[in-house]
Amino acid sequence: MRNYLIAGNWKMNKTPSEAAALAKEILPLVKDADYRVMVAPSFVCIPAVASVLKGSNVIVAAQNMAGTESGAFTGETSVLMLKDLGVEMVILGHSERRHIYGETNEQINEKVKLALSHGLSPVLCIGELLEEREAGKAESVCFEQLEKGLVGVSESDMDRVIIAYEPVWAIGTGKTATPEDADAIHAACRKKIASLYSSSVAEKVVIQYGGSMNPSNVKTLMAMENIDGGLIGGASLKADSFAELANFNK
Numbered sequence: 368m369r370n371y372l373i374a375g376n377w378k379m380n381k382t383p384s385e386a387a388a389l390a391k392e393i394l395p396l397v398k399d400a401d402y403r404v405m406v407a408p409s410f411v412c413i414p415a416v417a418s419v420l421k422g423s424n425v426i427v428a429a430q431n432m433a434g435t436e437s438g439a440f441t442g443e444t445s446v447l448m449l450k451d452l453g454v455e456m457v458i459l460g461h462s463e464r465r466h467i468y469g470e471t472n473e474q475i476n477e478k479v480k481l482a483l484s485h486g487l488s489p490v491l492c493i494g495e496l497l498e499e500r501e502a503g504k505a506e507s508v509c510f511e512q513l514e515k516g517l518v519g520v521s522e523s524d525m526d527r528v529i530i531a532y533e534p535v536w537a538i539g540t541g542k543t544a545t546p547e548d549a550d551a552i553h554a555a556c557r558k559k560i561a562s563l564y565s566s567s568v569a570e571k572v573v574i575q576y577g578g579s580m581n582p583s584n585v586k587t588l589m590a591m592e593n594i595d596g597g598l599i600g601g602a603s604l605k606a607d608s609f610a611e612l613a614n615f616n617k
């Protein structure tokens with residue numbers, strides 16, 4: 368059994384006080400979850416949310432971070448700042464970062480390595496655009512993002528790396544990859560990881576699915592052999608729906 372992870376990516380939603388209120392509402396609903404639960408508020412909401420969740424079973428994550436430790440990078444947020452706030456995980460290479468802000472595989476790889484070197488777990492997001500899927504390139508796009516995102520990451524560091532497969536066309540659209548289609552990409556990525564590292568790394572690595580996961584499709588998605596959790600946007604913004612996702616097995 369892999370160490371499943373159900374994660375809420377709150378994206379650019381909620382003010383600090385709203386985020387703290389949401390965290391307070393979520394806390395009692397997920398306290399008995401059987402699997403790991405994580406939330407990723409925006410940077411400015413992290414202090415308020417971290418203070419609510421301190422000592423609980425809910426992991427606090429960031430949605431991004433700079434690729435450099437410190438310096439003259441106006442508007443950026445460093446790994447040291449995140450660690451100081453109690454952040455344990457960081458989402459990197461989300462498709463919104465790749466496609467809206469032009470982040471490259473090389474920049475994402477720098478961030479992955481920096482996060483690991485400071486003891487944070489990176490959630491490396493990969494996923495194809497609709498036109499890439501239609502051109503039969505879903506696997507090759509994911510393989511390239513995986514391979515380039517993991518350059519220089521050692522086999523032992525892979526214990527802390529989480530992969531999130533998010534087909535871009537399924538994000539925030541209400542369209543979900545069928546469980547079979549998602550599982551096929553997860554299985555192919557697992558094989559790719561076996562070729563980059565070893566079969567034991569591939570067997571253990573957690574591969575989340577993201578893209579319109581919600582209370583009505585979570586059970587079928589999570590029943591697939593290679594799907595080890597969810598990276599959830601819209602449905603994580605309400606305590607009751609996020610709690611249903613976190614308790615999908617009950």
Ligand SMILES: O=C[C@H](O)COP(=O)(O)O
Pocket residue numbers: 376461533537538539540541577578579580598599600601602
């Ligand atoms: O990070 C989360 C994903 O982008 C999925 O978002 P969504 O659940 O709103 O489709």
